[in-house]
Amino acid sequence: MTDQSALARPAAQTPPQVNWFSRKIHKSETFRAYAVLSPALLFLGFAILIPFAILVVLSFWTPVGFDFNREFTLKNYRDIMERPIYGTLLWRSLWISTMATVFTVLLCYPMAYYVAFHVHRNKMVWIVLMTLPFWTSYLLRVFAWKVVLGYEGVINSGLIWVGWIEEPLKFLLYSPSAVIITLAHAWAAFAILPLYVSLEKIDKSLLEAATDLGDGPMRRFFRITLPLSLPGVISASILIFIPTTGDYITPALLGGPNGMMIGNLIQMQFGPTNNWPMGAALAIVLMLTIAAICAAFILITFFVRKRIT
Amino acid sequence: MSDDSYISIQNVQKYFGSFCAIENISMDIAHGEFFSLLGASGCGKTTLLRMLAGFESPTKGEIFIDNQPMSDVPPHYRPVNMVFQSYAIFPHLNVHDNIAYGLRKRKLPKAKVTEMVDEMLNLISLPDYGNRKANELSGGQRQRIALARALILRPKVLLLDEPLGALDKQLREQMQLELRQLQRTVGITFVFVTHDQEEAMTLSDRIAVMADGEVMQLDTPIGLYERPVNRKVASFIGTMNFFDGVVADEAGETLKIEAQGLGPITAPANPSNKAGFYKGDKVQVAIRPEKLVLSAQKPDAAFAASGRVQNMAYLGERSHYLIEMDGLDKHVAVSSQNLVPGASLFEMGSDVWINWQSDAVVVLERN
Amino acid sequence: MSTDSYINRPNRPLQVYALIFLIVLYLPILFLPLFSFNDSIYVRFPMQGFTVQWYYDLMARSAVWAALMNSVKVGVAVSIVSTVLGIFAAKAITRYRFFGKEPIVIFIMLPLVVPLIIFGVALLVLFAQLLGVPLSLYTVAFGHLILCIPFSTAVLMPRFEGFDPAIEEASADLGENAWWTFWRVTFPMILPGVVASLLLCFTVSFDEFIMAFFLTGTDATLPMYIWGQLRFPQQFPSVLALSSLVIIGSFIIVLLGLWINRDADMTKTKAGTDA
Numbered sequence: 047m048t049d050q051s052a053l054a055r056p057a058a059q060t061p062p063q064v065n066w067f068s069r070k071i072h073k074s075e076t077f078r079a080y081a082v083l084s085p086a087l088l089f090l091g092f093a094i095l096i097p098f099a100i101l102v103v104l105s106f107w108t109p110v111g112f113d114f115n116r117e118f119t120l121k122n123y124r125d126i127m128e129r130p131i132y133g134t135l136l137w138r139s140l141w142i143s144t145m146a147t148v149f150t151v152l153l154c155y156p157m158a159y160y161v162a163f164h165v166h167r168n169k170m171v172w173i174v175l176m177t178l179p180f181w182t183s184y185l186l187r188v189f190a191w192k193v194v195l196g197y198e199g200v201i202n203s204g205l206i207w208v209g210w211i212e213e214p215l216k217f218l219l220y221s222p223s224a225v226i227i228t229l230a231h232a233w234a235a236f237a238i239l240p241l242y243v244s245l246e247k248i249d250k251s252l253l254e255a256a257t258d259l260g261d262g263p264m265r266r267f268f269r270i271t272l273p274l275s276l277p278g279v280i281s282a283s284i285l286i287f288i289p290t291t292g293d294y295i296t297p298a299l300l301g302g303p304n305g306m307m308i309g310n311l312i313q314m315q316f317g318p319t320n321n322w323p324m325g326a327a328l329a330i331v332l333m334l335t336i337a338a339i340c341a342a343f344i345l346i347t348f349f350v351r352k353r354i355t
Numbered sequence: 356m357s358d359d360s361y362i363s364i365q366n367v368q369k370y371f372g373s374f375c376a377i378e379n380i381s382m383d384i385a386h387g388e389f390f391s392l393l394g395a396s397g398c399g400k401t402t403l404l405r406m407l408a409g410f411e412s413p414t415k416g417e418i419f420i421d422n423q424p425m426s427d428v429p430p431h432y433r434p435v436n437m438v439f440q441s442y443a444i445f446p447h448l449n450v451h452d453n454i455a456y457g458l459r460k461r462k463l464p465k466a467k468v469t470e471m472v473d474e475m476l477n478l479i480s481l482p483d484y485g486n487r488k489a490n491e492l493s494g495g496q497r498q499r500i501a502l503a504r505a506l507i508l509r510p511k512v513l514l515l516d517e518p519l520g521a522l523d524k525q526l527r528e529q530m531q532l533e534l535r536q537l538q539r540t541v542g543i544t545f546v547f548v549t550h551d552q553e554e555a556m557t558l559s560d561r562i563a564v565m566a567d568g569e570v571m572q573l574d575t576p577i578g579l580y581e582r583p584v585n586r587k588v589a590s591f592i593g594t595m596n597f598f599d600g601v602v603a604d605e606a607g608e609t610l611k612i613e614a615q616g617l618g619p620i621t622a623p624a625n626p627s628n629k630a631g632f633y634k635g636d637k638v639q640v641a642i643r644p645e646k647l648v649l650s651a652q653k654p655d656a657a658f659a660a661s662g663r664v665q666n667m668a669y670l671g672e673r674s675h676y677l678i679e680m681d682g683l684d685k686h687v688a689v690s691s692q693n694l695v696p697g698a699s700l701f702e703m704g705s706d707v708w709i710n711w712q713s714d715a716v717v718v719l720e721r722n
Numbered sequence: 723m724s725t726d727s728y729i730n731r732p733n734r735p736l737q738v739y740a741l742i743f744l745i746v747l748y749l750p751i752l753f754l755p756l757f758s759f760n761d762s763i764y765v766r767f768p769m770q771g772f773t774v775q776w777y778y779d780l781m782a783r784s785a786v787w788a789a790l791m792n793s794v795k796v797g798v799a800v801s802i803v804s805t806v807l808g809i810f811a812a813k814a815i816t817r818y819r820f821f822g823k824e825p826i827v828i829f830i831m832l833p834l835v836v837p838l839i840i841f842g843v844a845l846l847v848l849f850a851q852l853l854g855v856p857l858s859l860y861t862v863a864f865g866h867l868i869l870c871i872p873f874s875t876a877v878l879m880p881r882f883e884g885f886d887p888a889i890e891e892a893s894a895d896l897g898e899n900a901w902w903t904f905w906r907v908t909f910p911m912i913l914p915g916v917v918a919s920l921l922l923c924f925t926v927s928f929d930e931f932i933m934a935f936f937l938t939g940t941d942a943t944l945p946m947y948i949w950g951q952l953r954f955p956q957q958f959p960s961v962l963a964l965s966s967l968v969i970i971g972s973f974i975i976v977l978l979g980l981w982i983n984r985d986a987d988m989t990k991t992k993a994g995t996d997a
Contacts, residue, residue: 071900075818075819075820076818076820076821078818079814079817079818079819079820079823080814080820082810082811082813082814082818083810083811083814083815083826084810085806085807085810085811086807086808086810086811086830086871086875087811087826087829087830089807089867089871090829090830090833090868090871093845093864093867093868094829094832094833094841094844094868096848096852097841097844097845097847097848098844100844100847100848100851100852101843101844101847104847104851153743156736156739156740156743157739157740157743159736160733160736160737160739160740161740164732164733164736164737170984174977174980175744176744176747178973178976178977179747179748179751181922181925181926181929181972181973181976182751182925182929182968182969182972182973182976183929183931183945183965183968183969183972184929184930184931184932185929185931185945185948185949186751186754186929186945186948186965186968186969187750187751189754189948189952189961189965190750190751190753190754190965191750193750193753193754193757193765193962194749194750194753196765198764198765198766199765199766200753200765200766200767202766203766203767203768204767206767207767207768231746231747231750234747284835285835288835288836288837289835289836289837289838291837292836292837292838292839292840293837293839294839294932295931295932299952309837309839312839312843313839313935316843316846316936322847325843326843326847329839329840329843329844332837332840333836333840336837
C-alpha cells in the first residue's frame with residue numbers, strides 16, 4: 047500500500063452536474079427503495095389508513111336521522127357489550143369460521159401432502175387445478191352451493207329422484223353447516239398453497255433418515271413431517287380464519303336466520319337499518335377480535351413449538 | 356499519490372448498516388495496469404469493485420478515476436465498464452444486440468455499429484456469432500461476449516468480477532492467457548477480482564491482498580510471494596513453514612535469530628517490513644517448502660537441521676515431504692523437485708537433513 | 723428423479739383421496755353450466771331436456787350488456803393501474819434492502835386477508851362522509867385497486883426474483899439510465915408476469931362482489947346485477963346461464979395468464995407464506 051495516496055489530491059475538476067434527487071437516488075438504497083415503492087404505498091396508505099381512521103371516529107358518534115351527532119360517546123360499544131344479539135352473532139361467527147378453518151386445513155392437508163410428495167411430473171398443473179376455482183367469482187361459487195344444497199336443489203331432488211328419501215332434507219340449506227361446507231370449499235386454495243409450500247420445503251432425506259432410524263410411516267409423519275409443516279398449517283389457518291369471520295355473502299345466501307353472522311349485521315347497519323356508527327363500531331370490534339385471536343394463536347403455537355424443539 | 360495514478364482510492368470506508376465491509380482503504384492504480392484484488396469471500400473485494408462501478412457508494416472517502424471524483428456519479432455516467440461474475444448477458448437479446456447495447460446513446464449509423472460489433476467478435480474469436488441467442492452459448496462464450504460488450508465502449512477502466520470462476524479448470528487456464536493477451540492488445544486498465552491466488556499471480560502486474568475489509572499487502576506477484584508482510588499473506592499465497600524465534604542480534608542488513616527447531620540462524624532484515632526488528636523481539640521465521648533442500652548426509656551448508664520423514668507424497672514433477680524435527684511440535688513441509696528419475700526420493704521414517712540459504716528466510720512479526 | 727424411492731412410492735388411498743378432492747372442488751361449480759341447459763325454470767333432478775333458451779334470453783337483455791360493459795371498464799382500468807403500481811412495488815421489494823421492509827410487505831399484502839367487508843364499509847364512509855363523492859364506477863374501481871395491487875405485486879415478485887439483478891446493473895454499467903434500463907431490459911424480462919398480472923387482476927376485479935356491494939352507485943357491475951337477480955326465482959335459469967358464461971370466461975382468462983407466466987413458480991416466492 048502506498049502512503050502517498052493519503053496526501054491531499056489537487057483540487058479536482060468539477061464533477062458532472064447532478065441534482066439533489068438523483069444524487070440521493072444514487073447514494074441511498076433505502077431512499078431508492080421508497081422512491082420506487084411510493085406510488086403503491088401512497089395509494090394503499092391513503093386507501094386503507096384514512097378510511098380506517100374515519101371508521102374509528104365514526105364509531106364514537108350516534109345517528110340522528112340521516113346525519114350524525116358528532117359528540118364523542120361510547121354508546122355503540124356499550125350496546126355491543128350489553129345487548130346479547132351482538133355477542134351471539136360474534137360468537138357464532140367465530141365458531142363457524144373456526145369450524146370452517148379446521149375442516150379446510152384437515153381436508154387440504156392430505157391433498158397438499160399428495161402433491162408435494164407423490165406428484166413428480168407436472169406439479170404446476172396440479173397446483174393450478176387446485177387453485178383455479180379460487181380465481182372465479184366468490185359470489186358464483188356460493189351461488190353454486192345454493193343450487194347444490196337447496197330445498198329443491200341438486201342433492202335433495204337427486205336423492206328423491208333415485209328414491210332414497212321421500213322428503214327434502216331440510217338441514218342442508220339455511221343452516222350453519224351449509225355455511226361451513228361452503229366456506230371450506232370456497233377457501234380451499236388459501237389453505238392448499240401455504241400447506242404445499244411448507245411440505246415441499248421438507249428435505250426428503252430427513253424422512254429417509256427417520257425411516258432408517260426405525261420409524262414407521264405413522265411415527266415418521268407425526269415426528270418429522272407434521273412438525274416441519276407446522277408453519278404452513280399456521281399460516282393456512284390464519285389465512286382462512288380471518289376472511290371467513292367477516293364473510294357475509296355465504297350466510298346471506300345459505301345461512302338462514304340461524305346461520306347469520308356478524309358480517310350480515312354490519313352490512314345491515316350500512317343498509318336497511320341505516321345506523322352507520324353502529325356498523326363502524328361493529329367493524330372495529332370484529333377487527334380487534336380477529337387480531338386478538340390471531341395474536342393468541344400465534345403466541346400459543348410459538349410456545350408450543352419452542353417446547354417441542 | 357504517485358504521478359501515474361489513474362484510479363485513486365482515498366480513505367474509502369463502506370458500512371452496510373453496522374457491518375463494516377471496507378475498513379479504510381487507500382490505493383492507486385496506474386494507467387494500463389492489470390490490477391487484482393485478491394482475497395477470500397467476504398473480504399470486501401467485490402464491494403470495492405462495485406464502488407468503482409458505482410453500484411455502491413462509499414460511506415466515507417473518495418474515489419478518483421482519471422482525476423475525476425466519482426462519488427456523485429451514477430453508474431451509467433462512469434467511464435468504467437464491468438464484466439459480471441454471472442456475465443449478465445441479456446437473455447432476450449442476441450449476441451449482436453448484447454454487444455451493441457451500450458452504443459445506443461452514441462446514435463451511430465447502423466452499418467457503423469455492425470462494423471464495430473464484428474470487429475469485437477473477431478477480437479474475441481467468435482466471428483459470425485452475431486445472430487446466436489444468449490441461451491445457445493457456452494460458459495466460455497458468454498464470458499467473451501460480456502468482455503466484448505464492455506470493451507466496445509472503450510472504457511477508461513474495465514472491472515472484472517471473478518469472470519473465470521464459473522468455468523472449468525482447463526477453460527479457465529486458456530481464458531487466463533487470452534485475457535492477459537487481450538489486455539495488452541487494448542491497453543485498458545483492468546481491475547480484476549478473484550479469490551484464486553494462482554489466477555491473480557498469473558494475470559496481474561500488481562495484486563492487493565485483502566482480508567476483513569483491509570488491504571494486507573499491495574505488491575507485485577514476486578513481492579507477495581518472496582516478501583510477505585505478515586502471516587496471513589504468507590499463508591494465503593502458497594504454502595509456508597513458520598517457526599517461532601527471538602532476535603538475538605541485529606547487525607545492519609542481517610538479523611541473528613534463535614529459532615525454535617532450527618537453532619541460531621541469520622536472515623535478511625526484511626525490507627518490506629516497515630517495523631524494524633531489535634534484539635529481544637519475538638518474531639516468526641517463515642521459509643517456503645521449496646526453499647528447503649533435503650539430503651541424507653549432513654550437508655556442507657551454513658544452515659541445516661536434522662529430522663525424520665514423517666509423511667511423503669509423490670506428485671510427479673515434485674514430491675512433498677513432512678519432516679518431523681526435534682524440539683518442534685509441528686511438521687515442516689518440504690517440496691523438492693524430482694529432477695533425476697528415481698533418485699533423491701526419501702523413504703518414510705528415514706533420517707534426513709534439511710538446509711537452506713540465509714536469504715530464503717522471511718522474518719515476520721509474531722502475534 | 724426416481725419415482726419409486728421408499729418415501730415417494732405410490733400411495734393408493736392418497737391417490738383416491740386426491741381424485742375425490744378435485745371432483746368435490748369442481749362439481750358444485752359444474753352444476754351451474756349443467757342446469758343452464760335444462761329446459762325448466764326449476765333447478766332439480768330429473769332434468770327436463772336440453773335448451774339454449776336461457777342464453778337467448780340473456781342476450782336480449784340490455785341490462786346484462788350494460789352491467790357487462792361496466793365490469794369490463796372497471797376491470798381494464800383496475801388491472802392496468804394495479805399492474806403499474808405492482809411493478810414498482812415488486813421491484814422495490816425484491817431488489818432493495820431497506821429499513822422497514824417486512825412491515826411494509828405485510829401492509830401491502832394485508833388486503834388479501836382482511837375481510838373485504840371492512841374495506842367496503844370503510845371506503846363507503848370515506849367517500850360518503852369525508853369526500854362527499856357520489857358512488858359510481860370510479861369508487862368501485864378505487865376499492866378494487868386495494869385488492870388488486872397486492873395480487874399484482876404477488877404475481878410479479880417471482881418474476882423479479884427469477885432474473886439475475888446483475889442484468890439490470892449491466893445495463894446501468896453500459897450507460898443506460900433507470901428509464902431506458904427499464905424499457906430495454908427489465909420490461910422484456912418481466913413481460914409474461916405483466917401480462918399475467920393484467921389478466922388476473924382483470925378477473926379479480928371483474929368477479930369482485932363484496933366491495934362492489936358497498937361502493938356501487940347507479941351503474942351495476944355484473945356480479946351486482948347477478949346478486950339483484952337472485953331474489954327472483956323465475957330468473958334462476960338465466961342467472962345460471964350468465965354465471966356459466968362468467969365462470970368459463972374467468973377460467974379461460976386465468977388459465978391464459980398462468981400459462982403465459984408458467985416459468986415463474988408462484989409457490990416459491992415469499993408472498994405465498996408472508997401474507
